[in-house]
Amino acid sequence: xxxxxxxxxxxxxxxxxxxxxxxxxxxxxxxxxxxxxxxxxxxxxxxxxxxxxxxxxxxxxxxxxxxxxxxxxxxxxxxxxxxxxxxxxxxxxxxxxxxxxxxxxxxxx
Numbered sequence: 001x002x003x004x005x006x007x008x009x010x011x012x013x014x015x016x017x018x019x020x021x022x023x024x025x026x027x028x029x030x031x032x033x034x035x036x037x038x039x040x041x042x043x044x045x046x047x048x049x050x051x052x053x054x055x056x057x058x059x060x061x062x063x064x065x066x067x068x069x070x071x072x073x074x075x076x077x078x079x080x081x082x083x084x085x086x087x088x089x090x091x092x093x094x095x096x097x098x099x100x101x102x103x104x105x106x107x108x109x
Contacts, residue, residue, distance in 0.1 A: 013090040017083065024053070024077040028103045032096065034073055039092040041070040048082030 002018040029035050034055045049063040055073030062068040062084075070076070 007090045007094075009090075011090055013088050013093050015086045015088065015093075017086060018081075019078055019083075020081050022078040024051075024075050027107070028100045029075060029096075030103065032099055036073050036075050037070075037096055038072045039088050039096050040072050041068075041086045041088045043068050043070075043084050043086035046083040046085065048078060048080050050076050050078050050082055050084070052076045 001020075001022065003015055005013055005015040007013040029037060032038055036055055044067050045062045045064050047064050049061055051059070051061050052068075052070060053059050053075050054071060056071070068084075
């Protein structure tokens with residue numbers, strides 16, 4: 001997985017993500033509310049697709065060429081290579097990324 005982020009943009013952060021197949025990873029989000037991502041995201045899928053499951057019960061898929069909004073309370077996974085640009089509230093995103101980083105250390109990733 002590759003991620004580049006730029007913060008300090010009026011309270012928002014912009015991230016570019018690239019990943020190969022990535023199964024749903026609720027274990028990395030374990031400990032966050034509902035064991036899911038509490039941060040909203042707006043973005044554009046550049047390549048591939050991503051499956052999304054929402055705490056509210058809905059599910060969806062975002063494919064290359066589509067814009068998206070992920071409401072707070074979601075998990076996602078990728079079956080093949082994918083790349084996207086994502087805009088998120090910086091403070092909320094940093095809390096999630098800090099949590100995920102700690103979980104990755106726990107799992108030795």
